[in-house]
Every structure is written in C-alpha cells, then in structure tokens.
Amino acid sequence: MERAEAEQRIQTLRTELEEYNYRYHVLDDPTVSDAEYDRLMAELLRLEEVYPDLVTPDSPSVKVGGEPLPYFEKVEHRIPMLSLGNAFSFDDLQDFDERIRRLSGRESIDYVCELKIDGLAVSLRYEDGVMVRGATRGDGRTGENITQNLKTIRSLPLRLRELVTLEVRGEAFLPKKEFERINRVKEERGEALFANPRNAAAGSLRQLDPKLAAERTLDIFLYGIGEMEGVQNPLTHTASLDLLQKLGLKVNPERVTVKGIDDVMDFVNHWREHRMELGYEIDGIVIKVDDLALREQLGFTAKSPRWAIAYKFPAEEGVTVLRGIEVTVGRTGAVTPTALLDPVTLAGTTVQRASLHNEDYIREKGIMIGDHVIVKKAGDIIPEVVGVLTEQRSGEETPYEMPTECPECGSELVRLEGEVALRCINPQCPAQTREGIIHFVSRGAMNIEGLGEKVVTQLFAAELIRGPADLYDLTKADLLPLERMGEKSAENLLAAIEASKKNSLERVLFGLGIRFVGSKGAQVLAAHFKKLASLMEAERDELEAIDEIGPKMAESIVTYFETPEVRETLRRLEQAGVNLTYRGPDLEETPLADTPFAGKTVVLTGTLASMSRQDAGARIKALGGNVTNSVSKNTDMLIAGDKAGSKLKKAQDLGVRVVEEEELLSLLGEQE
Structure with a gap:
C-alpha cells in the first residue's frame, strides 16, 4: 500500500475504532463484535509499523501499550485534589x-x-x-x-x-x-x-x-x-x-x-x-x-x-485469635501497641496486624494474649481490635503488660500530663530518629522517590544516616551494598534526592516533623515568613498572631528552633543546597521576583466576568501569589468581582488593597 493510501486508511481506522470505543464503553451500546474490533486494531498496528512516522499520541493503537518507562515523573496538580x-x-x-x-x-x-x-x-x-x-x-x-x-x-x-x-x-x-x-x-x-x-x-x-x-x-x-x-x-x-x-x-x-x-x-x-x-x-x-x-x-x-x-459503608468485622502484641516507637517517641493475629479476611484483604491504640485501650477492653478478638476495618482502611469474646476463653490466656523501657534505646518510658500514650523522651532514641527520616522523605514531605521505609532502615542500620541532612551526603558507593540496590536504582535514588533540593519551604517544614505542625500549618508558616531564617527568629507573640497558629503550636515552634542540634541540621541542609525559601505552587522553574503577586497573600471574592475565580487563583499562584480563602491583617490584596460581599467590607475595614477586575487583568498581563 502506498504512503498516501496508507495515511488515509490509518485515519479511517482510527475514526472507526474511536467511535466503537465510545459506543461500547460510554454509551453501553456496542455496534461491532469483539472479533471485528480486534481485526481493525490489528490492521492499524500493521500499517503504523510500516509507517512509524504516521503514529500519533492519540492513536487507538496506544492502548496496546508502549515502551517501558525508566521512572515516573512528578506532576504538580494546578488545583489540589483534596480528599473528602x-x-x-x-x-x-x-x-x-x-x-x-x-x-x-x-x-x-x-x-x-x-x-x-x-x-x-x-x-x-x-x-x-x-x-x-x-x-x-x-x-x-x-x-x-x-x-x-x-x-x-x-x-x-x-x-x-x-x-x-x-x-x-x-x-x-x-x-x-x-x-x-x-x-x-x-x-x-x-x-x-x-x-x-x-x-x-x-x-x-x-x-x-x-x-x-x-x-x-x-x-x-x-x-x-x-x-x-x-x-x-x-x-x-x-x-x-x-x-x-x-x-x-x-x-x-x-x-x-x-x-x-x-x-x-x-x-x-x-x-x-x-x-x-x-x-x-x-x-x-x-x-x-x-x-x-x-x-x-x-x-x-x-x-x-x-x-x-x-x-x-459499615466496616466488615471478623473474629480471630490474638497471638501477641508488638510495640513500636514513632518519630515523636509515642509507643504504640499492635496486635499480632491469626490471618482473617476483612473487606477483601487479609489482616494479620491490627491497632490496639494505647495502654488504656488494652486495659479497658480487657484484652489478653490468646483471646478470640473482634477485628474490624475502620472506614474499610485501618484494622483495629474492637472487642474480646470472653466466653471463648480457655483459661490459658495471659494478661499483657506494656514495657517500662523503650524497646529501641532502653530509656524509661513516661506518660506526659494529659496524654494517654507512653512516650520515650530520649531525643537520641534511634527509633525516633529513623522514623523522623522516614517522615522527612515521605510523599507529603520531601517526596523522595525510591527512599521508602526499607531503604531508610537499611541506611540507618549501616550507620550511613543519622538525620535528614545525611541523605544529601550519600554516594553511589554507599547505596550499592544495600539489598536489592543495583547501579541504576542507586543512580535514580541519588537523582531523586538531588531533585528534592528544589522543594518549596513548606515541604521542608512539614518534613522536619515539628510537633503540632502538620502539612497545613507548614503551608501557613512558609507563606507568611517566606524564608526559614525569618521563621527561626520569630517569637511566640508573632507566631500566635498568624491565623491558624495557636499557642501550643507557637510554643512548639519556638522550642524546636532553639535546639542546637536542630540549628546544626538546618545549617547542613542549607549547605547541601536544599531550598529553604517559599516558592508557592508550581513556581520552581519560574523567576517571580518582579511579578505584582510575588510573595503576596491574595483573596478572591465575587464573580469575575472574564474568568472563574478558580482560574484567576491558579494564575495568581503561577505568578508567585499565595491565594487564601479568608481576609485577615496578613492579606495583601483582595480581588473583588461583581457582588462582592462581607470579604470586601472586612478588607476595607483592615485597609487591605482592593483590586477590581480591570486592574486584575492588567496585573495578569491581559491588557496594555
């Protein structure tokens, strides 16, 4: 078949296959047999093999698979995909x-x-x-x-x-x-x-x-x-x-x-x-x-x-035997007991471990080793022990006592006032350090691909890392001896560590694991102070004046940054080239210092004629602005569309700059 004829036939086949897909999968109204569909797809594949330059990214042939990928690239969602x-x-x-x-x-x-x-x-x-x-x-x-x-x-x-x-x-x-x-x-x-x-x-x-x-x-x-x-x-x-x-x-x-x-x-x-x-x-x-x-x-x-x-839907429950209890130490020192169970199937998955929450929970439920226990998946996700079938006891069950010493470092476990969890308060506890690094590299924090819990544990056991800053000193020679770590895997991991240096400040803050500072708090702090150095010198009153930062969080932040070991870690991160400034969403590759929104906190209200508020917000973020929902004394600019309501009045009362749509378009570069 000549090229011109093949090109026309390829286009016809693509159109037919797209229509058959739409009829079958979207309308649930198939108009061709599976055999005929497969025959047409095979013909398309043959023609594209002869004329590879005619292959397009939207060809139905893509659905049979392409070449293997070396790794998955990261994608920043322009509009966050929030959970419900x-x-x-x-x-x-x-x-x-x-x-x-x-x-x-x-x-x-x-x-x-x-x-x-x-x-x-x-x-x-x-x-x-x-x-x-x-x-x-x-x-x-x-x-x-x-x-x-x-x-x-x-x-x-x-x-x-x-x-x-x-x-x-x-x-x-x-x-x-x-x-x-x-x-x-x-x-x-x-x-x-x-x-x-x-x-x-x-x-x-x-x-x-x-x-x-x-x-x-x-x-x-x-x-x-x-x-x-x-x-x-x-x-x-x-x-x-x-x-x-x-x-x-x-x-x-x-x-x-x-x-x-x-x-x-x-x-x-x-x-x-x-x-x-x-x-x-x-x-x-x-x-x-x-x-x-x-x-x-x-x-x-x-x-x-x-x-x-x-x-x-209500969680599925099952009955199994509790064979033992294991305790683990988290990054904050909290000691958590976990039930070791005979396998039981719940909501389609096999469960052998379940949460026991804390010492008080075990005591209140009267849980003993050897008990027949009721296990359910809370929200179909997290298995937990919810009850004991005491009538099935044989007399061979044994009570469980929580340890008095940390299973990792041997330090005395204490219960702080107002808390239910036992806690190891040794700041040098290896379990806390290890869990802290696991948190630092996690998806919500520095998001270092390939550096999961198993690899961190191996690096920790080999004494190659003792804190987050050590990650940036790793070499290929350090990584290759690790189990299931080939040369290519080591290169990819080092590339991922290097790429993490570009993260915006809020990811670093969240990754540090400051007590009471979650991902939202880290975002608020980064957007307000812009640079880590400014946050480190902030006083309690200044922190408490920020929306969403309460006294407990403010106290924790000040105490954290007063710690000499913390300051040394941050000095080493900066020395390694880790970014410690706020860039905002999607700003890593864009010079933003000269934009009218750079470093500004912006609120949108009312209806815009030329675009949706969502679109406007995305464009403001792309120019270095931080878009929030509520007006406060920290707001730099209010974008006021038609029928602006209480936010406009509050902005006027606080002396916040009010920008109408015509000026917004000018700031965005839409008008001369």
Whole structure:
C-alpha cells in the first residue's frame, strides 16, 4: 500500500475504532463484535509499523501499550485534589446537611449522589481535545505521571468529541471479573495474589511497563472537572457530568440528583443492600452539593471541600485469635501497641496486624494474649481490635503488660500530663530518629522517590544516616551494598534526592516533623515568613498572631528552633543546597521576583466576568501569589468581582488593597 493510501486508511481506522470505543464503553451500546474490533486494531498496528512516522499520541493503537518507562515523573496538580470528609452514620449525614443549610441560608439543598468507586484517583488533562497527561492523586498536590498506562484503558478516549481544554478527575478501577482472572493467572504461575481489586488497579497503573497495564482490562469513571476552557461553564454538577459524557468521557450511570437529605439516605440504603450486584467494588456513596455557585460560597477547609462528604459503608468485622502484641516507637517517641493475629479476611484483604491504640485501650477492653478478638476495618482502611469474646476463653490466656523501657534505646518510658500514650523522651532514641527520616522523605514531605521505609532502615542500620541532612551526603558507593540496590536504582535514588533540593519551604517544614505542625500549618508558616531564617527568629507573640497558629503550636515552634542540634541540621541542609525559601505552587522553574503577586497573600471574592475565580487563583499562584480563602491583617490584596460581599467590607475595614477586575487583568498581563 502506498504512503498516501496508507495515511488515509490509518485515519479511517482510527475514526472507526474511536467511535466503537465510545459506543461500547460510554454509551453501553456496542455496534461491532469483539472479533471485528480486534481485526481493525490489528490492521492499524500493521500499517503504523510500516509507517512509524504516521503514529500519533492519540492513536487507538496506544492502548496496546508502549515502551517501558525508566521512572515516573512528578506532576504538580494546578488545583489540589483534596480528599473528602467522611460520614459513618445517618446522624453524620444529617449534621452535614444542617451545616450546609445553615451556611447557605437555604431551607433545602439539591444533592448529587454517586457511587464511591474503590480504585485509584487520577487526574487527566486534555488540550484542544487531545489527552496530554494523566497523573495519580498522590498527596493531593503532587502525583505521578502515569499517562502511558492510563492510555491503555479502552474506555478512556485519547481524543474528546469537542476541541476543549480541561482537567478532569476520576477513579480508575479493576472490574471484579478481571480481578478474578488476573489472580487465577498469578496462582497458576505461583505468584503472590492481589489482595483486592483496588490494590490490583493501583499495581497495574503504578508500574513502569505500559504493556503490562494493557494486559489488564482496567476501567474508569470520571466524576469532576478541575478546570476548563473552550466551553461554557455548567451551573450544576449534574450538568458537569452530562457535559463529560457528551465529550466522550465515561460517567457512572448509577447516580441521582435529589432534593434534601432524606432522599440521600434512601439512595445510601439501596446501595448498601445491592452493592454486591455491581461488577466493581464500591466502599460508600459520595454526596455533593449540585449548585456550583453555592459550592464556591461554601468553600473549603484545610483538607476537604465543605460541599461534599463520603458516606462509608459499615466496616466488615471478623473474629480471630490474638497471638501477641508488638510495640513500636514513632518519630515523636509515642509507643504504640499492635496486635499480632491469626490471618482473617476483612473487606477483601487479609489482616494479620491490627491497632490496639494505647495502654488504656488494652486495659479497658480487657484484652489478653490468646483471646478470640473482634477485628474490624475502620472506614474499610485501618484494622483495629474492637472487642474480646470472653466466653471463648480457655483459661490459658495471659494478661499483657506494656514495657517500662523503650524497646529501641532502653530509656524509661513516661506518660506526659494529659496524654494517654507512653512516650520515650530520649531525643537520641534511634527509633525516633529513623522514623523522623522516614517522615522527612515521605510523599507529603520531601517526596523522595525510591527512599521508602526499607531503604531508610537499611541506611540507618549501616550507620550511613543519622538525620535528614545525611541523605544529601550519600554516594553511589554507599547505596550499592544495600539489598536489592543495583547501579541504576542507586543512580535514580541519588537523582531523586538531588531533585528534592528544589522543594518549596513548606515541604521542608512539614518534613522536619515539628510537633503540632502538620502539612497545613507548614503551608501557613512558609507563606507568611517566606524564608526559614525569618521563621527561626520569630517569637511566640508573632507566631500566635498568624491565623491558624495557636499557642501550643507557637510554643512548639519556638522550642524546636532553639535546639542546637536542630540549628546544626538546618545549617547542613542549607549547605547541601536544599531550598529553604517559599516558592508557592508550581513556581520552581519560574523567576517571580518582579511579578505584582510575588510573595503576596491574595483573596478572591465575587464573580469575575472574564474568568472563574478558580482560574484567576491558579494564575495568581503561577505568578508567585499565595491565594487564601479568608481576609485577615496578613492579606495583601483582595480581588473583588461583581457582588462582592462581607470579604470586601472586612478588607476595607483592615485597609487591605482592593483590586477590581480591570486592574486584575492588567496585573495578569491581559491588557496594555
């Protein structure tokens, strides 16, 4: 076949295969047999092999897999992928509804109810209708680029049915039948089985060979839009889902829009009884406010949107025998007991360890070694011992006493006033140091790929590291003797350590593990002080004056930075080239000193005519601004759109600079 003829045939095949995919996976209305689809795909592959220069990133042939990747790149989410608050009872749902009605001033709220798919949350970006990137949720701000693996999902279009640019969120999952097929194959090969479909889906998408992902028939449901250009913004979530389906994206049909919380609870009851009839796993119901303008009014907490909640189905319980109790020392010195159990299957996973919380919990429950205990997965995630079957005791059970000395360093364990946990207060305790390093490199902190708990433990045992700063002195010669560490792995790990030096200050602060300073507190501190040196010299009164920083956190911060060992660690981090200044989201490669928003704290309110507040916020962040939800004395600028309300009045009362839309466009470079 001549090139011109082949090019025309390739385009025809792509159009036909895209249409068949859409009919089969989105509309559930197949118009061609599987055999015919496979025949057309085989023909396309043959032609693209002859004319490789005609292969495009959006060709359906991509779905059979590409070349293995050396590693996953990091992806910064322009709009964070926040987790949802949880409800475990109808009382929780009613509290949620009352809060929404009180905050909105409305008597009744329209909600959208959707099935909570038990899979892997992902973000997809399409530009001019073509898929250009797919990423995992990660820690909500930073995920992994798994574009090539996501492209193998047949129900996921590589080209939308309209030329729009958007970022869309969804849940990739493995259908039950495919999960069973994969485990049968693994069993035949003598390989370890996947514990549940969620693990199988994550394992398929988070491995480096797209061909392996293509061998597993993953599926996906899309449920939300992060940002969008080229199409009129919908007014409701219901309209958003309809738009996604119109664009060719797969949306779960098992959804309803209802008025009031009573209908929400009816929907929950129905699927609690019928969830096993589905071809995929769900672990609850997601309830969202339908009105998108009301969502903006309701806003967000530090961790989740106020306008949505996830009802989690009641946890599955099981009975097993407690064979022993193991205690571990965390990075703050807290000693935590863990039950060692005979294996028991809960919610599709095998459980052999479960939380016992603390010494008081063991005593209150009357737990003894050898007891038959009731174990459940709290929120279908964390196993815990919740009760004892005392009637099944044989008399051979033995009481358990918590240790009086630290199992790692031998120091006396103490219980601080007002706390329930026993604690090792030796600052040189190796367990605390090791756990502190594990926290420092974790995804939410410095996010050093390949430096997990096992590698840190090996490095610690070999006395190669004794604190975070030691990580930046590691060499290939240090790493190669480690178990399962080849030359390429060592090079990748050193590259990841080097890359972590570019992180913004808030990641360093969170990674240091300052007591009472979580990820949100670290973000607030970094945005306020901009440089670590300024924070280190801050006094208690100055810290307490900052929104969201209370007396306990302020005291902890001052005490932490007064410690000589801490100051030496920070000096070494700076000497190693670790960035200790605040860069804000997505600012690592952009010179920002000369932008009108650089280092400014900005609040947006009202309705903008030229863009959404979300778009404006993203662009301000890209120019070095820190966008927050509430006006305070630390606010530098209020962007006031049409119908600006109480935030405008508060800004005026505080003397905060007020910027209207015309001036905003000028500051953003939209007008001359």
